[in-house]
Amino acid sequence: xxxxxEYKVADDFNGVDIKTVLKQHYKMSTCLIKELxxxxxxxxxxxxxxxxxxxxxxGDILKITLRDTGSENIIAxxxxxxxxxxxEDILIVNKPPHIPTHPSMGNYENSLANGVMYHYRKxxxxxxxxxxxxxxxxxxxxxxxAKNAYVHARMSEQIQNKTLRRKYKCIVCGDIExxxxxxxxxxxxxxxxxxxxxSADGQRAVTHYRVVKRYGNYTLLEMELETGRTHQIRVHMAxxxxxxxxxxxxxxxxxxxxxxxxxxxxxxxFVHPVTNKKMIFSDDLxxxxxxxIEKVS
Numbered sequence: 193x194x195x196x197x198e199y200k201v202a203d204d205f206n207g208v209d210i211k212t213v214l215k216q217h218y219k220m221s222t223c224l225i226k227e228l229x230x231x232x233x234x235x236x237x238x239x240x241x242x243x244x245x246x247x248x249x250x251g252d253i254l255k256i257t258l259r260d261t262g263s264e265n266i267i268a269x270x271x272x273x274x275x276x277x278x279x280e281d282i283l284i285v286n287k288p289p290h291i292p293t294h295p296s297m298g299n300y301e302n303s304l305a306n307g308v309m310y311h312y313r314k315x316x317x318x319x320x321x322x323x324x325x326x327x328x329x330x331x332x333x334x335x336x337x338a339k340n341a342y343v344h345a346r347m348s349e350q351i352q353n354k355t356l357r358r359k360y361k362c363i364v365c366g367d368i369e370x371x372x373x374x375x376x377x378x379x380x381x382x383x384x385x386x387x388x389x390x391s392a393d394g395q396r397a398v399t400h401y402r403v404v405k406r407y408g409n410y411t412l413l414e415m416e417l418e419t420g421r422t423h424q425i426r427v428h429m430a431x432x433x434x435x436x437x438x439x440x441x442x443x444x445x446x447x448x449x450x451x452x453x454x455x456x457x458x459x460x461x462f463v464h465p466v467t468n469k470k471m472i473f474s475d476d477l478x479x480x481x482x483x484x485i486e487k488v489s
Contacts, residue, residue, distance in 0.1 A: 193260045193318045194233075195280065195340045197466075201252040210235060211244035213254060221345055224258075233257045258340050262318040263309060266295060271307030276334065276473055281466050282347075283308065283337040284473050289452050289480065292329040294321075308337060324348065325358060325460070328423070330438075332478040333360070333457025346465035351420065359459035360415040360425060361404070361477055363484060364434040365443060368411040374399045374428040378421045387441065388423045390431045397421040399428045407488050410437055414458070425455060437484065449488075454481050 197218070205213050214220045214228075225244060228234035235242050236255040248254060274286040285304065287293070292303045300306075305321040312319045322344040324336035338344035350356035379394030381387035398418035405412045411434070415425050426442045429435055435443025438450035461472045477485075 193340075195258045195260070195342070197256050197258075199254045199256075201248045201250055201254060203250045205248055206250040207247055209245050209247050210237065210242060210254065213248060214244065214256070218256075218342070219346065219349075220342065224341055224345060227341070228256060228258070231257075231259060233259075258342055260319050260340050262312070263305070263321045266303075266305050266309050266321055267301050268310040268313045269301045269306040270310050271302060271304065273304055273307050275311070276475070277471075281339050281343045282464065282471075283311075283339060284460070285335050285337060286475060287327055287332055287335050287457075289330050289332040289478060293323055293326045293335070304335070324356075325351070325420075325457075327457055328426075328453075328455075330452035331455045331457065332481075334460045334473055334475055335457065336460060336462070343465050347462060350462050354418065355463065357459070357461040358417055358420075358457065360417075361456050361458045361481070362413050362415060362425060362429070363407075363410050363437045363454035363481060364413060364429050365410060365437055366434045367406055367409070368401075368403055368413065368434055371400075371402045372432075373401070374432060376428060376431055378424060378427055380422075388421070388427045390427060395419075395421060397424050397428065399424060407485060410485075410488050412485070426453060450484055451480065454484060456481055 199217060214225050232241055234257055238253055271291060273288060276286055277284040287304050292299060294305050295303045308321055319339055322338040324338055324347045327335055338347055375398045376390045377394035378388050378397040379391045381389045396419060400416045402414045403411060404414050417424060426436055426439055430442035436453040436455055439453040456478045459474045464471050
């Protein structure tokens with residue numbers, strides 16, 4: 193699937209080479225520029241094929257074409273999920289609980305990636321699945337999916353520089369009285385590929401939480417992450433003695449009351465890499481979390 197961008201060269205770039213325009217205007221990586229050079233349609237200037245070392249003049253029309261292919265190892269399957277927003281570059285989805293983001297060993301056909309590929313194929317689009325943020329299998333809520341390598345790289349930069357904001361809602365065990373912050377490093381537990389633990393030799397992890405409402409033995413919190421470590425919210429809440437309700441890995445499992453950890457991605461904010469517009473998406477609690485609150489209230 194091709195994505196075409198056209199740019200009328202501004203006075204600031206008069207006399208510079210195309211590579212400089214790609215790096216400074218489009219903020220393209222060296223790796224992505226190399227991909228453009230692989231095919232004839234990659235770089236055109238005023239309707240003619242050009243190299244990255246060729247220079248541009250003010251008012252020239254620079255046309256670049258990004259070529260994408262389908263994710264060959266991801267089977268297109270009709271896995272249900274909700275589309276919140278879609279344009280030529282970005283897909284915002286609401287992932288249901290109990291399905292992983294990517295296929296895994298023994299679970300090749302029941303992931304969000306399978307469902308997104310099915311959505312693309314129905315529209316006749318060959319694309320690679322590129323999740324910008326990833327949610328655990330049993331975590332529900334908003335996720336951003338980039339439709340091409342350029343947008344994925346730009347949104348990943350926003351995660352790195354903390355301009356892509358994410359908020360979550362979770363239900364934790366116990367009564368938390370005040371808002372707070374957990375600043376505690378996290379690393380992989382020795383001998384495990386899944387478990388994470390707070391450890392002095394781990395990577396810095398910072399979680400801010402705000403009390404939304406208390407329900408006796410449980411508290412509904414809104415969380416905002418400064419960092420994005422694996423299982424960060426789950427590990428930090430368990431660390432302060434308030435594990436997520438239903439978290440079998442870091443808390444106490446009670447399948448009679450709750451079927452998964454009560455964690456939902458409820459807010460995502462970023463600047464659109466192509467339009468430069470601020471994009472904000474929000475969502476209330478997942479249905480099973482609302483049902484859980486009714487049971488314990």
